[in-house]
Amino acid sequence: MIRNAARLWTVLIPALALLALGLSWGRELPGALVVLVALLLAGAVLAAVHHAEVIAHRVGEPFGSLVLAVAVTVIEVALIVSLMISGGGQTATLARDTVFAAVMITCNGIVGLSLLTVTLKRRTAAFNAEGTGKALATLATLSTLSLVLPTFTTSATGPAFSGPQLAFAAVASLALYGLFVVTQTVRHRDYFLPVARDGAVLDPGEHAPRPSGRTALTSLGLLLVALVSVVGLAKVESPVIEAAVSSAGLPQAVVGVVIALLVLLPETIAAVRAARRDQVQISLNLALGSAMASIGLTIPAIAIASLWLDGPLLLGLGGTHLVLFALTVVVSTLTVVPGRATLMQSGVHLVLFAAFLFLAVSP
Incomplete structure (x- = not known):
């Protein structure tokens, strides 16, 4: 009975969220409805996590991590583009702020929480350094090409690419991400x-019955409904977020951080759940895969959208963010190379994440 109630909840919430989207789109909402829409948005995020995990269980790892990473990135890309189209010149740095926030949240926040979850219980967290190292190298290259360069x-004024440079960054990002997906799902x-503590490779789904094809297809449909609802309701809530940030006297970059925190909530929940099952590799796949998808898919989408967007597109990081990014790459490399992590590494990543949040509010 409890299981049936849970299944009913994951069906009803996306439907209600989609209904709320239809009723609230293009309208200014009173306070009570803003809260209701926010609750339905959160419920749609949780429903999306559930259905993504059902699909992941059906297709197996690492395809499952890829499904959720791409699904979350679709939310992010759609939300960024829609906000940039409606926001004009005030959103010139929104793509940069959101993508960089995604990198910091995944590499420090999600990784730190996942390692903390495991090391508090098992003392050490074991994972495959070969695969994680390849993911980290790809992420560092994507981030440098798109956000550092x-x-x-000098071809364009300010921290921005010229037209040809943006086109190159978009093609290179998409090519690198595509190559990584092939490596992750086919070649290696x-x-x-x-991996087990003795280094043996495990298949997380080999002992558990897989959902039927019909169940997986149903979850795929509900996942799409949940994602559309999340994108739309986040767009409905965005004026409230921007107004709250402005009234609090916070930097505009905080809007990008809030958006990234919102869209990465499914990844965070799924990664911590995997860590509780002592499957750290899945947590790292989710974290680094989501960051790579964020850059590899967002930059090409923004490059195409820039053809009709008004105002500049500023992608280059400032000095503070460059220091945080460089430190994150160094720390992440030292975490990945041994193939094992302790409570110390989780603490370092979480402190870096806290520093990013603090400096976003107080630059």
């Missing part, structure tokens, strides 16, 4: 499977 190029799939 615009600060130092075993590098991205969980």
Whole structure:
């Protein structure tokens, strides 16, 4: 009975969220309805996590992590583009702020929480350094090409790419991400499977019955409904978020951080759940895969959208963020290389995440 109630909840919430989206789209909402829409948005996020995990269980790892990473990134891309179209010149840095926030949240926040969850219980967290190292190298390259280089190029004014440079960054990002997906799912799939403490590769779904094809297809449909609802309701809530940030006297970059925190909530929940099952590799796949998808798919989408967007597109990071990014890459490399992590590494990542949040509010 409890299981049936849970299944009913994951069906009703996306439907109610989609209904709320239809009723609230293009309208200014009173306070009570803003709260209701926010609750339905949160419920749609949780429903999306559930249905993504059902699909992941059906297709297996690392395909499952890829499904959720791409699904979350679709939310992010759609939300960024829609806000930039409606926001004009005030959203010139929104893509940069949101993508960089996604990198910091995943590499420090999600990784730190996942390692903390495991090391508090098991003392050490074991994972496959070969696969995680490849993911980290790809992420560092994508981030540098898209977010660091615009600060130092001279063809355009400010921390921005010229048209040809943006086109190159978009093609390079998409190509690198596509190559990584092939490596993760076809060429070296075993590098991205969980490992036991003795180093043996495990298949997380080999002993559990997989959902039927019909169940997986149903979850796929409900996942799409939940994602559309999340994108739309987040757009409905965005004026409230922007007004709250402005009234609090916070920097505009905080809007990007809030958006990234919102869209990465499904990844965070799924990663911590995997860590509780002692499947750290899945947590790292989710974290790094989501950051790569965020850059590899967002930058090409923004490059295409820039053809009709008004105002500049500023992608280059400032000095403070460059320092945080460089430190994150160094710390992440030292965490990944041994293939094992302790409570110390989780603490370092979480402190870096806290520093990012603090400096976003007080730059």
